[in-house]
Amino acid sequence: xxxxxxxxxxxxxxxxxxxxxxxxxxxxxxxxxxxxxxxxxxxxxxxxxxxxxx
Numbered sequence: 194x195x196x197x198x199x200x201x202x203x204x205x206x207x208x209x210x211x212x213x214x215x216x217x218x219x220x221x222x223x224x225x226x227x228x229x230x231x232x233x234x235x236x237x238x239x240x241x242x243x244x245x246x247x
Contacts, residue, residue, distance in 0.1 A: 211226055212226040212228075213226060213228065214228055215228055215229065217229065217230060219231070219236075221239060221240075221243055222243055225239070225243065227239060
């Protein structure tokens, strides 16, 4: 439907504005965007760098 198409276009624009360029894409703290497949070690480094306890 036309309403569904408009909703999809809004979501695509929002993703583009957040820096999402493809899948998979991971967003941390509603702020940091990591695109593409990542290794386990990469995720551990990202999570540790965002931790307030480090």
